Amino acid sequence: MPPREQPATRVYGGRTAADRRAERRQRLLDAGLELFGTEGYAATSIEKLCAAAGVSTRNFYEEFSGREALLMALHDDVIERAVEAVGAAFTEAGEGGVPVRVNLAVRAYLTTTAADPRWARLSYVEIVGVSPAVEQHRLAWREQWVELLVAEAEGAVVRGEAAPRDFRLGAVALIGAVNELVYHWSRGGHRIPMDDVVAAVVRLATAVITAP
Numbered sequence: 001m002p003p004r005e006q007p008a009t010r011v012y013g014g015r016t017a018a019d020r021r022a023e024r025r026q027r028l029l030d031a032g033l034e035l036f037g038t039e040g041y042a043a044t045s046i047e048k049l050c051a052a053a054g055v056s057t058r059n060f061y062e063e064f065s066g067r068e069a070l071l072m073a074l075h076d077d078v079i080e081r082a083v084e085a086v087g088a089a090f091t092e093a094g095e096g097g098v099p100v101r102v103n104l105a106v107r108a109y110l111t112t113t114a115a116d117p118r119w120a121r122l123s124y125v126e127i128v129g130v131s132p133a134v135e136q137h138r139l140a141w142r143e144q145w146v147e148l149l150v151a152e153a154e155g156a157v158v159r160g161e162a163a164p165r166d167f168r169l170g171a172v173a174l175i176g177a178v179n180e181l182v183y184h185w186s187r188g189g190h191r192i193p194m195d196d197v198v199a200a201v202v203r204l205a206t207a208v209i210t211a212p
Contacts, residue, residue: 021083025063027053029077032070041071041126068130075127078112078119079141085112086148098161098209101152106201110182114194119163120186124179146171153209162210170208177204 015023035044046067050060064070069163089108093101127138149171156162178201185192197198 006173021062024053024055024059027055028060028063028070029074033116033118033122036071036074036126037121040121041067041130068134071122071127071130073136075121075137075141078123082109082112083144085109090152097159098156098206102205102209103198103202105152106205107198110178110194110198110201114182114185114197117186117190120182121135124183124186132183138177140177142172145175149174149205149208156209160195167208174204177201 028049031049032044035048035052044067046057046060047068049070053060064073085108086105089104090101093104096104100144113123127134129135146168150167152168153162153171154164157164181197181200185194185197
């Protein structure tokens with residue numbers, strides 16, 4: 001018996017069901033960025049998100065299990081962009097030493113995560129302490145950054161720019177300092193020039209790698 005033909009994908013108004021669902025998901029992500037990044041996570045209900053996105057509650061739960069899942073999806077988005085930007089910065093640095101590599105990488109990371117004040121608030125303020133699940137998510141990303149920083153420091157050892165040691169504690173301390181510094185910048189209404197923030201982080205990162 002020949003196989004039954006599958007029904008053609010239904011198209012409404014030139015858009016498939018998958019297209020419409022992807023558009024709804026993007027509207028929810030946009031609404032989450034706007035509301036979490038301006039009013040704050042705690043002040044944003046699912047009803048507010050749905051109203052801002054123009055979708056139903058049922059549509060929301062088709063895409064996300066709850067507000068936490070939306071928050072983590074947004075955090076993934078900005079951090080993945082930052083990882084890509086830092087990777088490109090290291091590529092641009094080529095054979096450059098610690099001063100060049102650190103300056104390019106720090107600037108790439110900070111200008112990516114803080115390019116939009118809403119991203120900065122979400123990444124450095126709203127993501128912290130939400131729940132055990134969100135903390136686990138945040139700390140998993142932190143561990144990836146620690147590994148990247150340790151690898152960079154060990155590369156400096158190979159090039160003769162740093163003495164060999166365990167760089168993990170310094171990497172964790174640096175990440176904590178960066179988070180607090182950008183938190184301070186974000187909560188202060190961005191009155192401090194970003195160049196000053198970059199310069200402060202570059203000094204800290206350089207010391208973590210090269211200080212005896």
